[in-house]
Amino acid sequence: MASRGWITGTGAVSPLGRGSQEFYRRLLAGETAVRPMTAEERAGLQATEVARCDGFSPQPEIPPMKARRFDRGSQFAIVSCLEAIREAGFNIADAPEEIGIAMGTGSAGAGALTEFLRVLFLESPEAAPPFHFPNTVANAPASQVSIELKLFGPNVTITQKDPSALNALLYAVLALESGRARAMLAGAVDEWNAIYALGFDRVGALRGEKRRSGIVQGEGGFAMLVETEAAARLRGVRPLASLAGIGFAGVPTDPYRFAPDPAAIRRTIQGALDDARVAPSEVGLWLPSANGVVEMDRAEADVMREIFGAPPRALAVKHAMGEAAASGGGQLVAATRAIADPDGPFPADGRPRRALVNSFGAGGNFLAAVLESPAAAA
C-alpha cells in the first residue's frame, strides 16, 4: 500500500473543545457547537448562528504576558501545534532544519487588519497602530509557531477557499517527498471576525433568516505532525494513521461562485482513491464536505452514491463546528482520531480502516484525501 506520510500526532483548538481527543469525543457523541449568535455578534447580519471556540484560553501553553503578543489565530495555531508535537514525541531541537509547517487559512490576520484600518480611517494613517500591522499577514499564525517552536524548515501558509487545509497537507507531503523536510506540521487555522462575517453575509454566503442555503461560520486551529515513514520508523514511533492519497480538481468559475460540478467531484474523489490504490469498498468512513450550501451538498451526496453505491458511514464535522478553511483541518484530525480509535466508528472486523475526507469550496476548488490505519500502511 502507498504511504505518503505517517501522522504521528494531532492537535486541536475547536468550538467542540480544546485538545484533539476532546474534539473527537464530542464529535463522535453527536454534539454540536453551533449556537445562536449573541446580539453583539449578530449586529446587522441576517445570519443567526455561529460556532466559536468560546472560553478559549491560551494557557497553560502560552503564559499570559506572552499570549498578549499573539492574535487569536496565532494562539490557536501555537496551542494546536504544540499538542501535535507532544503527542508525536518529536524533539524539534534534534533537527530543527528538518521540520517545517504548512497551514491553511481563510481568515488569519482579519482581526489585526480590521483594527489597523479602523484607526487609519477613523483617526489618521499616522495614528494606525504599528503593533497590529505584522499580524495582518495570513502567515502570522504559522510563522509565530515557527518562532515559538524554533522550526527552521519549510514554512508556508496557503489560502484556497474551504480546501485550504488539504492544500496545505498536499504541500507538506511534497516537502517530505522531495526531501525538504522529514516532518511537517500540517493543518489550518481561522479566527471568526465580525467585519468578515458582515462581508460574507452581504455577499450571500451565510445561512440565516433570509437564506436557507449557506454556511454557518466556524473557527479553530488544527494540526497534524506528518512524517516520512522512514523518519518515524527511525524514531521508533507508530503512526496514528497514514496518509494514503490525495486527489484534486478545479472548475473554471468566479472566485465566489459555487460550481457543483459532478465531473470535478468525481475526479477529485476517484483521484484520492486511485492515489491511495484503494477500492471504494475498502473505505469505511466518510468525512463529508457538506456545509449547508444546498447545491454543493447535493452534488457531493450524488457522486458519493454513484462511486460507492451505499456510501460509507458519515462523520459530519461542519454540522458540529461550522465552516471555515480550518474545518478541513478538523476533518483531517477527526479522521486520524477515528482510525486510531479501537472503539470508534469503524466495524471491529480487523480490516484496515480507511477514511475519505472531502473538502470542496467556492471558486471551483476541490480536494479529497484518503487516510488509513497503520496496519494497512505496514
Place this chain on the structure above:
Amino acid sequence: MDKPRRVVVTGLGAVTSIGTNVTDFWKALLEGTCGIRPFSLFDPSGYRTQTAAQVLEIPDGFLSASERKRTSRADRMGLAAAREAIAQSGLDLSRENPARIGVILGGGTSGLLDSEAYYEQHLHGKKGRPSHVLNHLPDAITDRVAQRFRVEGIKSTITTACSSSANAMGFAHDAIAAGLADVIITGGSDVLARLTYGGFNSLRSVDPEPCRPFDRERRGLSIGEAAGILVFEEWERAKRRGAPILAEFLGYGVTSDAHHMTAPDPSGAAGGRTVRSALAAAGINAEDVDYVNAHGTATPQNDSAETAALKMGLGGRAREIPISSIKSMIGHCLCASGAIEAVATVLTVRDGKIPPTIHYDNPDPACDLDYVPNAAREGDIEVALSDSFAFGGNSSVVVFAREAGVY
C-alpha cells in the same frame, strides 16, 4: 535530490510601473528607469510618504466590460501578465488536457483596495456595495486565472507575505516534478492598498524619496505594485512541442528564520540557511552561482542582513558575483516581488544582461558586495538566484539556470 521531472520556464508576463509587458519592462530595467513617483490610486496625504511605484495603465483591453467590472485591479494585472506569458509559451490551451494544467500563485492584497472602500463606508455608518468585498480573499486571483484560461488542474495560493510568489513558484515546481501537473501558471500579482502603504508607514520603514538599496544613506523601502507570471512546464514535454525554453527552474530553498515577526536575523545565519537549502535543492555549489537578484528592500535592517546571509550562504563566491536590487526601480511589490524579480532573473539568464541597483551613491561598510550600481552590465550568467524574505521569517530563494541539461 532525486529529480525525475525537470521544470523549465516557457513563458513570461509582466505588468509593472516601468513597463506593462515583458519587452518594455526589461528595456526599462536595463536603462535604470525609476517607476517610484507621486501616485494617484488613493490620496497619500496624511502618510509619511507620498510616492509609490504605481502601474499607470493596465493592458486589460482583452477583457470584456463585464469582466473588468467583476475583477479587482490585482486580477486585471495578473490576467494581463498571464495572457502575455501563455502567448509566449505558444501553448494552445484549447488543445491541452485542462486537468494537467494548474495555477499556483502568490496571494497579496487581492481586492483589498475595493474592500477597504467598503469598510471605510461601513465605519461611517453607510452600507457599501457588496460587490466591493467579493474579491477580498487573496485566492481570488488564482481562481480568476483558472477561469479565464479554462484550466482545471491543481490550484493553490501561497500567502507568505513578501515571499508568497517565490514560494508559489517553488510549490509549482514541486507539483510538476511530482507529476501532479505538466504545466503550471505561476507567479503573482499585488497592488497598492492603504493597508500595506499605511502599514509600512506606521513601522517607519519607508523612504520619502525613491528607495536606495544597499546605499549607506538608505532609509527604507518604496512600495510598488506589479504582476509577474511565469509558465512552468515539464522539460521533456516542452522540448517535444518545440516550446521556447527561457530557463530551467533548478530548485528552491524555503526555510523559517524562527527569529522575529518583522526583523531579519542580523547575523545572516537564517538567510544563509535559506541560500544553502536552495543550493542543495538545485543540486549545485556556491561556485556555480553567477548572479543574485537580491531582495534588497532598502530598509537598514534587510540590506545588511541579506549581505551577511549571502556571505554565509555562498562563502567567498558572494564577493565575486554581481548582486542587484530591481526594487530601486519598481519598488517593493510585496507579494508579487518574488514573481516579478523572477521574471527579471530569467531574462538575465537568457540575455546575459544584469539590471542595475539605481540610486546607489554611498558605499556602506555593512553592505560591501558588488551591487551593480546605477548602470546595467553584461555577464555570462548560467545560474542565478532570486531572494525573497518576508514578515514571519518566511524566507525563500529560487534558482534559475540557462538551458536545461547543464546542471
